Amino acid sequence: MPSAIEAIEALATGFATTFKHLFRRPITEPYPEYKRPLPERSRARIVLTRDPDGQERCVACYLCSAVCPVSCISMQSVEREDGRRYAAWFRINFARCIYCGLCEEACPTAAIQLTPDFEHCERDILKMVAEKDDLLVDHCGKDTAYNFYKYAGVSTDVGDKGTHVKEDKPVNVKSNMP
Amino acid sequence: MTVLLGFLVLFAKLAVVLGVLLFLAAYLVWVERRFLGRLQVRLGPNRVGLFGLLQPLADAIKLITKEDTVPAEADRFIFLLAPAVVAVTALLMFAVVPFGPDITLGGHAIPMVISDINIGLLFVFALSSLGIYGVALGGWASNSKFSLLGGIRGAAQMISYELALGLSLVPIVMLARSFSLVDIVNAQSRIPFIVAQPVSFVIFLLSAMAESKRIPFDLPEAENELGAGFHTEYSGMRFGLFFIGEYVHMQVLGALIAVFFLGGWHGPFLPPAVWLLIKIILVALVMIWVRGTLPRLRYDQLMALGWKVLVPAALVNILVTGVLLV
Numbered sequence: 001m002p003s004a005i006e007a008i009e010a011l012a013t014g015f016a017t018t019f020k021h022l023f024r025r026p027i028t029e030p031y032p033e034y035k036r037p038l039p040e041r042s043r044a045r046i047v048l049t050r051d052p053d054g055q056e057r058c059v060a061c062y063l064c065s066a067v068c069p070v071s072c073i074s075m076q077s078v079e080r081e082d083g084r085r086y087a088a089w090f091r092i093n094f095a096r097c098i099y100c101g102l103c104e105e106a107c108p109t110a111a112i113q114l115t116p117d118f119e120h121c122e123r124d125i126l127k128m129v130a131e132k133d134d135l136l137v138d139h140c141g142k143d144t145a146y147n148f149y150k151y152a153g154v155s156t157d158v159g160d161k162g163t164h165v166k167e168d169k170p171v172n173v174k175s176n177m178p
Numbered sequence: 179m180t181v182l183l184g185f186l187v188l189f190a191k192l193a194v195v196l197g198v199l200l201f202l203a204a205y206l207v208w209v210e211r212r213f214l215g216r217l218q219v220r221l222g223p224n225r226v227g228l229f230g231l232l233q234p235l236a237d238a239i240k241l242i243t244k245e246d247t248v249p250a251e252a253d254r255f256i257f258l259l260a261p262a263v264v265a266v267t268a269l270l271m272f273a274v275v276p277f278g279p280d281i282t283l284g285g286h287a288i289p290m291v292i293s294d295i296n297i298g299l300l301f302v303f304a305l306s307s308l309g310i311y312g313v314a315l316g317g318w319a320s321n322s323k324f325s326l327l328g329g330i331r332g333a334a335q336m337i338s339y340e341l342a343l344g345l346s347l348v349p350i351v352m353l354a355r356s357f358s359l360v361d362i363v364n365a366q367s368r369i370p371f372i373v374a375q376p377v378s379f380v381i382f383l384l385s386a387m388a389e390s391k392r393i394p395f396d397l398p399e400a401e402n403e404l405g406a407g408f409h410t411e412y413s414g415m416r417f418g419l420f421f422i423g424e425y426v427h428m429q430v431l432g433a434l435i436a437v438f439f440l441g442g443w444h445g446p447f448l449p450p451a452v453w454l455l456i457k458i459i460l461v462a463l464v465m466i467w468v469r470g471t472l473p474r475l476r477y478d479q480l481m482a483l484g485w486k487v488l489v490p491a492a493l494v495n496i497l498v499t500g501v502l503l504v
Contacts, residue, residue, distance in 0.1 A: 014471045014472065018217045019467070021217055021218065022217060024219050025219075026219050026220050026221045027219050028220045028221040030221065030224075
């Protein structure tokens with residue numbers, strides 16, 4: 001008999017709990033009306049940033065395209081007359097992208113970066129393919145100071161050999177005898 | 179001329195009842211989803227139309243436009259027939275439910291019930307037992323192990339509950355001295371039978387919930403172990419028919435509880451049909467509340483409850499009622 005009373009008690013508590021829930025505010029956040037603030041570093045749409053001088057950061061090294069687990073990045077690398085390299089075209093298929101962020105990690109020039117902007121769905125899947133024009137932005141993204149060519153040991157419009165940060169003057173190998 | 183007029187009135191009644199039943203079935207789904215949502219501290223569907231009120235319409239369009247698939251190796255004829263059996267038996271049960279006192283129109287008394295058969299109660303039991311054929315055969319004909327298990331569970335569950343369901347109403351019949359639902363309602367013009375027969379009421383409510391295959395007795399369609407059970411293989415409007423059947427069943431059981439225990443259409447101030455509707459909706463809301471609260475019973479617990487608790491309790495209840503009446 002005590003077990004029966006316990007069972008009835010348990011039932012009553014259960015029903016009381018659900019009844020109380022009727023008068024609680026639903027915890028649902030209705031999406032388009034209320035947009036939950038996203039963490040700064042949440043990963044979504046990919047952009048190509050510029051260095052502080054306003055030049056394209058991407059040197060078309062193919063590292064992002066190589067590391068991409070779903071092969072959604074492709075590009076064609078070319079060299080400018082002043083020695084800078086860049087991508088003649090750069091294409092990301094967002095229909096395939098899994099937003100893993102490996103491209104951003106692989107990028108040696110901090111060019112490719114993921115932003116928290118995730119609202120870019122389309123009815124036509126081909127519209128999800130982004131070209132270089134769609135990807136390039138007018139800011140530096142997360143790293144506001146970095147300029148790859150200030151560190152790279154190649155001569156470009158930024159500086160000749162020996163003028164880069166933490167770089168010694170080139171030595172004349174013929175006069176460098178012990 | 180009178181015969182023709184009689185047919186006309188009958189068809190009018192049929193049309194109204196069928197319309198109300200199906201409309202209510204559609205909106206009961208909406209009510210269930212919204213109410214259950216609130217019980218679980220969420221919103222429920224609120225996108226289609228104001229408060230999501232057009233959701234049933236959207237669901238209907240979706241179900242009708244979906245492909246109607248039949249699994250390979252399924253027993254085609256029975257597979258296609260089973261959903262109709264469930265829906266039709268549920269709808270037919272409403273034929274004996276009275277929704278008001280006779281009204282007089284042009285000198286003729288028109289009974290506010292589709293058919294007042296003198297064994298109405300037995301008719302209800304017969305149909306609710308037939309309804310299980312839809313479940314069992316649908317599960318069997320699908321040629322899928324989950325569906326088959328669901329169908330078998332459905333059949334076993336019905337056997338154990340049909341008995342308690344029938345026995346729980348014997349005291350009602352003893353009190354009303356009639357099998358006709360109209361007479362049973364009329365016998366409650368002063369006090370509803372729930373006051374005289376609270377034990378019967380509890381047994382009938384439990385069995386009725388098991389009968390309508392709802393949580394906590396939804397073993398035939400247990401989604402997490404059988405993946406929707408007997409209707410796993412159904413798609414489109416055939417699945418919709420099972421769904422309609424379930425919700426019409428819910429209304430019919432609400433109506434039966436109202437008729438047997440809550441005084442049917444009796445009630446002050448409001449028109450009789452409205453009172454019946456209110457009682458049906460009240461029972462449905464309680465059923466949804468139960469769904470929002472209780473977990474599904476295990477199979478053996480369900481059987482034990484049916485055979486070891488409800489049936490003996492119903493038998494004792496009959497005996498006690500008999501002794502008190504004599």
